[in-house]
Amino acid sequence: MKIAICSGPPTTGKTSVLRHAIxxxxxxxxxxxxxxxxxxxxEEDEQLAAEFGIPTRKVYSGELCPDHCSVMVLGDAIQWAxxxxxxxxxxxxxxxxxxxxxxxxxxxxxxxxxxxxxxxxPLKVGPMLSLADVTVVTKGDLVSQAEREVxxxxxxxxxxxxxxxxxxxxxxxxxxxxxxxxxxxxxxxxNLLLRGSPPVGTCTIxxxxxxxxxxxxxxxxxxxxxxNYYRGQ
Amino acid sequence: xxxxxxxxxxxGKNGQPEPVERIELxxxxxxxxxxxxxxxxxxxxxxxxMFADADTPSMRRVLINGERPPREFRNDPSKNPIALITQHTxxxxxxxxxxxxxxxxxxxxxxGKHPDDMIERTIAFANQLTGEPxxxxxxxxxxxxxxxxxxxxxxxxxxxxxxIVLLDEVENAGIDRTRCLELLRMQRKVxxxxxxxxxxxxxxDFRIVIAEGRVMKILGTNAAERQLATKxxxxxxxxxxxxxxxxxxxxxxxxxxxxxxx
Numbered sequence: 001m002k003i004a005i006c007s008g009p010p011t012t013g014k015t016s017v018l019r020h021a022i023x024x025x026x027x028x029x030x031x032x033x034x035x036x037x038x039x040x041x042x043e044e045d046e047q048l049a050a051e052f053g054i055p056t057r058k059v060y061s062g063e064l065c066p067d068h069c070s071v072m073v074l075g076d077a078i079q080w081a082x083x084x085x086x087x088x089x090x091x092x093x094x095x096x097x098x099x100x101x102x103x104x105x106x107x108x109x110x111x112x113x114x115x116x117x118x119x120x121x122p123l124k125v126g127p128m129l130s131l132a133d134v135t136v137v138t139k140g141d142l143v144s145q146a147e148r149e150v151x152x153x154x155x156x157x158x159x160x161x162x163x164x165x166x167x168x169x170x171x172x173x174x175x176x177x178x179x180x181x182x183x184x185x186x187x188x189x190x191n192l193l194l195r196g197s198p199p200v201g202t203c204t205i206x207x208x209x210x211x212x213x214x215x216x217x218x219x220x221x222x223x224x225x226x227x228n229y230y231r232g233q
Numbered sequence: 234x235x236x237x238x239x240x241x242x243x244x245g246k247n248g249q250p251e252p253v254e255r256i257e258l259x260x261x262x263x264x265x266x267x268x269x270x271x272x273x274x275x276x277x278x279x280x281x282x283m284f285a286d287a288d289t290p291s292m293r294r295v296l297i298n299g300e301r302p303p304r305e306f307r308n309d310p311s312k313n314p315i316a317l318i319t320q321h322t323x324x325x326x327x328x329x330x331x332x333x334x335x336x337x338x339x340x341x342x343x344x345g346k347h348p349d350d351m352i353e354r355t356i357a358f359a360n361q362l363t364g365e366p367x368x369x370x371x372x373x374x375x376x377x378x379x380x381x382x383x384x385x386x387x388x389x390x391x392x393x394x395x396x397i398v399l400l401d402e403v404e405n406a407g408i409d410r411t412r413c414l415e416l417l418r419m420q421r422k423v424x425x426x427x428x429x430x431x432x433x434x435x436x437x438d439f440r441i442v443i444a445e446g447r448v449m450k451i452l453g454t455n456a457a458e459r460q461l462a463t464k465x466x467x468x469x470x471x472x473x474x475x476x477x478x479x480x481x482x483x484x485x486x487x488x489x490x491x492x493x494x495x
Binding site: 116118119120141142143144145146147149150151152153154164165166171173174176 | 282288310316340393
């Protein structure tokens with residue numbers, strides 16, 4: 001089974017891109033499963049299940065970072081897709097903290113960015129972009145050709161190896177190259193490893209303590225003027 | 234070398250095939266796209282800019298020199314032979330003008346051109362089209378509608394400098410249209426104008442007529458129309474002068490139109 005993991009900032013059109021990809025993959029005889037990992041609300045799983053009749057699931061990560069959550073549940077998800085006799089597992093995550101990326105070695109990493117988001121965005125999203133195999137740029141029709149091209153160059157500066165594909169996620173124009181990339185991905189092997197190193201995720205903020213100020217927290221903490229350090233209870 | 238661009242017809246909004254099955258434009262041709270608002274004029278030039286290959290809703294296909302264009306046209310802006318001047322009158326890019334132009338000049342990097350020289354020339358070109366000069370340090374987002382369009386046209390002409398140029402309703406730009414057409418016509422390229430403007434339409438070699446998402450027919454500019462074009466230009470110049478007078482707060486004397494309507 002092939003695995004493709006898709007991340008990107010909110011509202012960039014991840015689900016629309018995947019919807020068009022799923023339609024084309026089904027046309028080519030593939031059997032897709034879809035897993036959505038979001039923080040507190042998602043209905044894409046129900047929409048895609050209704051539209052294509054494919055097995056879908058969602059996980060709310062709640063107080064856990066969604067990318068940490070994806071690391072935790074991916075093993076089970078592969079087994080679930082396998083039990084449903086699928087050939088491709090598509091995972092959509094809402095990577096929010098921009099310090100890690102959910103992509104795994106042996107799977108396809110897809111980053112979805114919107115051309116409307118400002119020229120410095122590629123510099124800000126970190127490994128979500130720099131570790132992606134394919135970067136899909138949406139909403140190109142909302143900006144000038146010149147801006148689209150400079151945005152593209154900024155992406156390539158940060159992620160020299162990523163393949164940039166411009167797509168119109170409303171009409172599904174420009175999705176074919178992504179579908180080809182998914183089909184060219186080899187079947188995932190066992191013992192998958194995360195492609196990038198996640199940040200330390202064991203602090204008390206990660207597990208839901210809301211107080212502001214490092215004095216309220218244990219684990220790895222930092223103050224404004226010093227480096228990270230470990231603070232025990 | 235790019236010698237021609239061909240558009241193979243697809244289907245309209247209601248799925249009916251396009252009456253015009255094939256349009257071929259050769260280097261130096263100037264065409265106008267005409268049709269009611271919402272008829273699919275912008276879609277037509279977007280299809281061209283994307284090198285549509287039966288993968289857009291119109292199912293049109295675009296050929297360069299009679300062949301399917303290589304993928305690198307789409308994936309490497311330095312090899313893209315098409316510049317598109319869209320209807321946008323605002324930039325979303327938050328960079329200063331100079332920094333943006335430098336980045337775009339590097340992206341388009343035609344061999345042998347020096348970026349600094351290109352940026353200077355782009356600004357000089359833009360400032361011939363707009364009454365409010367554009368500076369290098371201004372943020373793109375702060376430019377007016379007219380400045381934005383002037384800069385886009387200058388960028389397409391100087392920095393992109395492609396053999397094929399698509400212009401979407403340049404007349405709505407709030408720029409010096411007469412000067413713009415003069416400057417553009419000095420270059421031998423394929424120009425495709427989406428337009429509602431009689432002056433621009435009559436300057437073209439032919440008009441591509443669109444309705445309900447379909448290319449209905451091609452009209453060559455005939456001899457009578459060519460003669461008319463001169464008069465239309467004069468009339469248009471008079472209207473431009475009227476507009477300029479009003480803009481700078483002058484009173485009109487009433488005899489501005491004298492002789493032009495004869």
